[in-house]
Structures are given as C-alpha cells and as structure tokens.
Amino acid sequence: MGPLSALDLVEGPVPTVAVLLAIPAGVFLLARRWRRGALVPLLAALLAGGTAWAVGQWTVASGLSTHPLPLPVLAWIAAAACALILAGAGLRGGRWPRRVLAPVAATLVLAAASLQVNAYYGFYRTLGDVTGASTADIAPLTNASHEGESASSPPLALARWAPPPDMPEHGRVKSAHIRGMVSGFTARRAYIYLPPAHSVPRHPVLPVLVLISGQPGSPSDWLTAGRLQPVLDAFAAAHRGLAPITVVVDANGTATANTMCMDSRIARADTYLATDVPAWIAANLDATTDHERWAIGGFSFGGTCAIQMATLHPGTYSNALDFSGEAEPALGPSRAATIQESFAGDTAAFDARTPLHQLKKRHYHHSWAYFAAGAEDSEFTACMHRVATAATGAGMTVQAESIPAVGHSWRVASAALGPALDWLSRRLALAP
Incomplete structure (x- = not known):
C-alpha cells in the first residue's frame, strides 16, 4: 500500500477531517421535508439509541467485553445507526439527487463514527494495522x-x-x-x-x-x-x-x-x-x-x-x-x-x-x-x-x-x- 500504510488513524488529521465531513452529511440527512414532520427523525433517533444499547449489551453477553461500552462509543454507534436509518427512509419518495446523495452522506457518518470509536480505543493506529501489513513481514526467530x-x-x-x-x-x-x-x-x-x-x-x-x-x-x-x-x-x-x-x-x-x-x-x-x-x-x-x-x-x-x-x-x-x-x-x-x-x-x-x-x-x-x-x-x-x-x-x-x-x-x-x-x-x- 506504500505511504498510505502509515496513515495515522488515531492522532493524525484523519479522524478530525472525517468528523468535519460527517457534520454536513448528517445535516443533509435530517434536513429533508418529511411528510410526517419531525416524527421520522425522532423515531430514527429512538431506534438508533436502542440499537446502540443492544450492541452494548451484546458485547458483554457475547464475551467480547467484560464491562459496558463507554458513553462516547455508544454515542458514535447511535449516530451511525441514525444516519443509516435516515438514509434508508429517504430512499422512498425523494427526488433522485437526494436518493443518490443519501447513501453517500450515511457512509460519511459511518466512516466518522468508525474512526472515532477506533481513536477512542487507540486500536488501529495506521492503515497498515487494519490491513495486517504492519506485522505481515515479521520473520521467525532463528537459531x-x-x-x-x-x-x-x-x-x-x-x-x-x-x-x-x-x-x-x-x-x-x-x-x-x-x-x-x-x-x-x-x-x-x-x-x-x-x-x-x-x-x-x-x-x-x-x-x-x-x-x-x-x-x-x-x-x-x-x-x-x-x-x-x-x-x-x-x-x-x-x-x-x-x-x-x-x-x-x-x-x-x-x-x-x-x-x-x-x-x-x-x-x-x-x-x-x-x-x-x-x-x-x-x-x-x-x-x-x-x-x-x-x-x-x-x-x-x-x-x-x-x-x-x-x-x-x-x-x-x-x-x-x-x-x-x-x-x-x-x-x-x-x-x-x-x-x-x-x-x-x-x-x-x-x-x-x-x-x-x-x-x-x-x-x-x-x-x-x-x-x-x-x-x-x-x-x-x-x-x-x-x-x-x-x-x-x-x-x-x-x-x-x-x-x-x-x-x-x-x-x-x-x-x-x-x-x-x-x-x-x-x-x-x-x-x-
């Protein structure tokens, strides 16, 4: 992957830029004139919150974590879920530019949420860590x-x-x-x-x-x-x-x-x-x-x-x-x-x-x-x-x-x- 392999995903500009792109994307998803007024965004927020809570419960029940997920992590999971729900709801009845742009906006929010959760845990520090390139060439101990x-x-x-x-x-x-x-x-x-x-x-x-x-x-x-x-x-x-x-x-x-x-x-x-x-x-x-x-x-x-x-x-x-x-x-x-x-x-x-x-x-x-x-x-x-x-x-x-x-x-x-x-x-x- 060359220089991209060393791209910093935790302390570099990538997480910040992703959030700056996600903010207008989120506004775009919310700004549609819904037939039922604020009911759809409200239901989407409630459903997203429930999804984040369920994910948190699942991580403990499945043994992936022995402790509940921290609030910042749950908040980003909820934001990503809400964006996906709004994008899905916006595919019905909207004009074609919005139907095309809604999945793009949801993807930007999802990417920002993923990077922020990763930055919280400090897990994948570089793109090479994600792909496995960082440790792929480690030679065995010989003699x-x-x-x-x-x-x-x-x-x-x-x-x-x-x-x-x-x-x-x-x-x-x-x-x-x-x-x-x-x-x-x-x-x-x-x-x-x-x-x-x-x-x-x-x-x-x-x-x-x-x-x-x-x-x-x-x-x-x-x-x-x-x-x-x-x-x-x-x-x-x-x-x-x-x-x-x-x-x-x-x-x-x-x-x-x-x-x-x-x-x-x-x-x-x-x-x-x-x-x-x-x-x-x-x-x-x-x-x-x-x-x-x-x-x-x-x-x-x-x-x-x-x-x-x-x-x-x-x-x-x-x-x-x-x-x-x-x-x-x-x-x-x-x-x-x-x-x-x-x-x-x-x-x-x-x-x-x-x-x-x-x-x-x-x-x-x-x-x-x-x-x-x-x-x-x-x-x-x-x-x-x-x-x-x-x-x-x-x-x-x-x-x-x-x-x-x-x-x-x-x-x-x-x-x-x-x-x-x-x-x-x-x-x-x-x-x-």
Whole structure:
C-alpha cells in the first residue's frame, strides 16, 4: 500500500477531517421535508439509541467485553445507526439527487463514527494495522535468537557493557511459537523484541519483560496499538542501547477467548505463563536467570493478568506493569456466572487465584508494581487505586499514574510503557 500504510488513524488529521465531513452529511440527512414532520427523525433517533444499547449489551453477553461500552462509543454507534436509518427512509419518495446523495452522506457518518470509536480505543493506529501489513513481514526467530553472537563470544555481564560505535539504532522484532509443553495450552504466535545491544557480536545479559494484550485481541496488538518497537527503541536510545528482551505472548488462544490467565475448566493458562513461557525463554534467549530482573505487564485483560501472575508467582515475575487492569479477572459483569463457568461454582477456588486475595494473604517486600489508567476511565481508575493500595499494604514498591485525556484505550499502554520502564530501570539493572 506504500505511504498510505502509515496513515495515522488515531492522532493524525484523519479522524478530525472525517468528523468535519460527517457534520454536513448528517445535516443533509435530517434536513429533508418529511411528510410526517419531525416524527421520522425522532423515531430514527429512538431506534438508533436502542440499537446502540443492544450492541452494548451484546458485547458483554457475547464475551467480547467484560464491562459496558463507554458513553462516547455508544454515542458514535447511535449516530451511525441514525444516519443509516435516515438514509434508508429517504430512499422512498425523494427526488433522485437526494436518493443518490443519501447513501453517500450515511457512509460519511459511518466512516466518522468508525474512526472515532477506533481513536477512542487507540486500536488501529495506521492503515497498515487494519490491513495486517504492519506485522505481515515479521520473520521467525532463528537459531534460538543467538543471531549476531559467535559461539566463542559468551554474553557480557551488564556491568561490563559499553556500546560499540557500530551498534544499530533500532531493535529487532521476531516471531516464534511457544508451545504449551506442560500446560497443553495452544497459543498463537508470540513476538520477541531484541534491543539494539542484543545485535552486537558480544551482547550483554539482559532482563526480561513478558507482555500480554487485551481481550478481545491478539499478541500483535502490542506491536500495532501499543507501539512496542518505537517505545522500546526510545528507551534503549536513552539507556546505551539497553532494554529488556520483551516477549509478547498469547494467554487466550483465540481473539475472543477469555482464559482469565487461570488454570480452570476453561484452560491451563496459568501453567502456560508460569511454566512453559519461562522455560522457553530460558532455553531460547540469552536473558538473565535472576528473576528479580523479570517483569510481566499488559493492557486491560493483560494488566489484570500481569498483577495476577506477579502475586501468584513472585519467584518468576518479581515486577508487574498493570495498565488499565481490572480489580480481578472476569468473564463478564456477573461474578457468580464467572465462577460457575470456570470453577463449577467453587468460589474459594476462584478467590484463591485473584490478586486481591493474594495481596491480603501474603507479603511481597521484594516485588515492584507499576499501575496506570486513563484519567477519563473512571471504572478502571478505581480498579487501579484499589489494587495499588492493596499492593502497597502487602509490601510491594508501588507507583500509580493517571494518563490525562484518555479513556480505556491502548494509548494508556503506549504512553505508560516508557515511564514504567524508566521507573523500573534500576531494578532491572538497566541504569546505574
């Protein structure tokens, strides 16, 4: 697609221009002289509102979302539905110019609504993300990531690292399949970021960051919506080419599944993340074996999963990055239904695997946790403060930040990852 592939759909002029075009299009659809006066536009608005409400209910009932859709999203869904209804109603009895222009006007409103909903979530950042071009050419990890390292040149200790003049400016992203050898879990393709320092013939032993995407979603969301490589490249540029070896893993198996990162009747996702993934990293990547320099993080579902894994397995993941996570894992708004489906109604078994339960029960004086949520996301901001307070009470070293002018959006993750790593840099031995 060439230059169009990089067209910014979130922060560039495209969403604004689409709204500027949609406003006169909407006025055109409303301005017709209806035979029954304002009755048709009124009925269209009511029907559109009902459609938006039904869509919101369906996303929760179907498992696509565990929480109701935010009001700005519902408003844009209603606007698009209203435009389509008015355009359909205008096809009957109107003059031919209006019959031709009405579908065009409705398409402009629909396009603006789609772009605004996407901009709210920060999901498809570019046109290449929509088409899949952004991640289509990522090559598999070969020779167990010992690329650039000679057999006679073992990795350096971080304390002895000095960047050579020919070190590349950018890290590399590779892909791999991490099999569930113990868990039996079938995961989608994982992605591995290797920082610039890893590309030199004798690279340093680096810390580990495991990342998990939201639900619904896929590991590639961290590369596109989360802007993983630009963020980590910027961090590496400020830290002598150093950054964590970052492994973006799949915790759900499909785009719409929800394992809650637990071992339950649904899947053995906990065993996959706590046993299979660390074993694969140890066998395939030249990473540190000091788990105080391992971190796990994620956005939304992934943020919940991150603090959950850090509280259940602090010996594996000593540090957590929880971006817009929930107070506890869930399959939907009904806690009883969640427990019934995952643990056949065994509340004690479910509770024992939740972060808040663990934070009441255990002490975590050797663990660190960084929390972030959008300032306009009141529900998940409340979750952030609740879990952060519990983590502080359990002895964790905690930092909690609010990202201004953002709701429950991937922009939280892309904005918070750099500051979170800065805060963790000494802990990960990436800064003096």
